Amino acid sequence: MTKALLEKDGVNWRQKLPPIPAVPISAQTRWSVPSAGAPGASTPPTTAAPGGSDQTAADTERARTLKEEGNEFVKKGNHKKAVEKYSESLKLNEECATYTNRALCYLTLKQYKEAVQDCTEALRLDPKNVKALYRRAQALKELKDYKSGIADIKTLLKTEPKNTAALRLLQELNRA
Template sequence: MAASPGALRRAGNEEFRRGQYGPAAALYTRALQQLEASGDAAAEERSVLLANRAACHLKDGACSLCVADCTSALELAPFGIKPLLRRAAAYEALERYPLAYVDYKTALQVDCSVQAAHDGVNSVLYPFTLFPDQTAAGIERARTLKEEGNELVKKGNHKKAVEKYSESLKLNQECATYTNRALCYLTLKQYKDAAQDCTEALKLDPKNVKALYRRAQAFKELKDYKSSISDIKSLLKTEPKNTAALRLLQELNRA
């Protein structure tokens, strides 16, 4: 009988405590795949697993993977302290000090007693001054603009949302903003623009599921079926049970 996601998570925690970060990450990945395969939408549990795997990546020095997992964790459970701190530490290691600063400050807004966040803010303040073109205020403004774009999407105003996302991207090139704008471009039938945005997102996060899926959609509409199939197959390596991707692959094979 296969181990449950909970059992895999506990086994992963034990490996992590022993300093076996690669095996721990593999166990967390198996737990995530099981939740995906069963259709279990337990956002909080998936967020914890992603944050745990992010800690493994951080320990192994895979900072970009840590950032990607923390971002996914925060999408599922916003304002989680652990993913905020781990992403901040990864950004700091990547010398993306303004982004680290914002995450540390956000963690303090959630819980002002977190000493690691206080220490983090102080540790990035000096190198922060070396990047005058990217300020914390600019990063926060970019996030506000992205959220305004998200609200416009909910209202069906995709053209105006594109403007908000474009303003946001001038201040901070973030994967989610690119994939959000790509969704708008798909709705507006601007398929080349959608594909380009997904490509930019994949430069930041090479395994991003939304970027791969939306670029595959764009390529399909552009009748570039080979590239579309390639993106779907790449996506399925990360999420083999992704029903939307499997459905699109069936359509492409019939095309």
């Protein structure tokens, strides 16, 4: 196609093309397709705030890609690189699972204060998130804040009373 245009209109063929029409935001959100992910985890269509950026859907998709890259680094055992990817993802889209994933990395890297902060952020987004409660309790145990760790595990056990890992951690916290 480029060759035909080049022969017909010369080297300036691009300048003769009509401008690309802009697609209204309302149409973009109507046509957005939920990304393939975990069952039931469809992303709601994003709309730009008045005076906001049209990049919200693109940002959400980029955040998802960065999170997946972080997940791959975790599988390879490279937690420092995973933290970088999760951090980039969170700048574009605050998501509970990304916070809990980064908290796991911080636990592995023995950065317990950072793990507590990420779990707290995850719990701000989802107050009953089991992973956030469990990982924060793990970090609090390492920081020797046993009372707060026990409180988190008790909250977790209200949601999942038979969670064996949580029951084990509760015993450890009570012994400490």
